[in-house]
Amino acid sequence: MNFTGKTALVTGGSRGIGRAVCLxxxxxxxxxxxxxxxxETAARETVRAVExxxxxxxxxxxxxxxGGQVSGLMDAVVHGFQRIDILVNxxxxxxxxxxxxxxxxxxxxxxxxxxxxxxxxxxxxxRLMLKQRYGRIxxxxxxxxxxxxxxxxxxxxxxxxxxxxxxxxxxxxAGRGITVNAVAxxxxxxxxxxxxxxxxxxxxxxxxxxxxxxxxxxxARAVAFLAGDDAAYITGQVLAVDGGMAM
Numbered sequence: 001m002n003f004t005g006k007t008a009l010v011t012g013g014s015r016g017i018g019r020a021v022c023l024x025x026x027x028x029x030x031x032x033x034x035x036x037x038x039x040e041t042a043a044r045e046t047v048r049a050v051e052x053x054x055x056x057x058x059x060x061x062x063x064x065x066x067g068g069q070v071s072g073l074m075d076a077v078v079h080g081f082q083r084i085d086i087l088v089n090x091x092x093x094x095x096x097x098x099x100x101x102x103x104x105x106x107x108x109x110x111x112x113x114x115x116x117x118x119x120x121x122x123x124x125x126x127r128l129m130l131k132q133r134y135g136r137i138x139x140x141x142x143x144x145x146x147x148x149x150x151x152x153x154x155x156x157x158x159x160x161x162x163x164x165x166x167x168x169x170x171x172x173x174a175g176r177g178i179t180v181n182a183v184a185x186x187x188x189x190x191x192x193x194x195x196x197x198x199x200x201x202x203x204x205x206x207x208x209x210x211x212x213x214x215x216x217x218x219x220a221r222a223v224a225f226l227a228g229d230d231a232a233y234i235t236g237q238v239l240a241v242d243g244g245m246a247m
Contacts, residue, residue: 001228004029007081008227011035011064011121012091014042016190017140020216021088024224026050026057030086033077035062037091056081064091064117074124083132086227087125089118089139092158094192099153107154114158122169126178135178136227139166141238143186146246163238170236179235181226186242189213209244
């Protein structure tokens with residue numbers, strides 16, 4: 001993919017899938033801005049890795065569920081790079097529990113970070129992309145948003161909501177040179193899955209037809225495809241990168 005001269009903003013870009021996306025886009029020549037919630041050390045590591053690929057990088061601390069902070073994030077990126085061509089909504093959290101035991105606070109926190117955060121970022125960047133008459137928005141959903149998962153009602157609801165917003169905004173912006181798509185990762189080898197108990201890990205892996213974990217780089221390549229010009233006639237779609245889990 002050739003992203004030379006373009007600027008990408010990746011939320012939650014300091015580690016895991018977000019970092020892999022940053023590096024994939026930077027490898028194609030894009031300047032990369034990323035936002036992070038609190039791990040400044042990881043964010044700086046990602047910035048250094050991106051800059052080592054010969055492009056510019058910027059890290060901004062931002063709570064994507066806060067409209068004021070999102071506005072500040074957009075201002076910082078535009079000040080640094082003059083434009084935003086690609087938005088990747090990757091920031092997200094989990095607060096897992098069975099529905100009958102799930103607190104309102106945990107439900108609200110996940111919806112705020114995963115769903116409201118994507119809404120706020122898309123709303124803010126849409127204005128810029130409409131002026132440019134060009135843009136690529138790629139939202140990170142999840143296989144859980146497609147098929148559900150016990151103990152993750154809040155997370156599944158947020159990721160299913162992301163799909164609904166993706167399709168709705170795709171219809172709103174399709175005539176303006178802006179595409180909006182989603183990638184739905186499955187069981188990916190990240191810090192989040194590494195923290196799972198061995199029994200839970202084995203149970204989930206047994207549901208993957210390809211019988212292995214996905215890699216963050218495999219998700220990043222799918223994101224890069226949808227962000228590139230080869231996908232210019234693709235919008236409102238959900239690409240599952242899950243080893244067959246959601247078949």
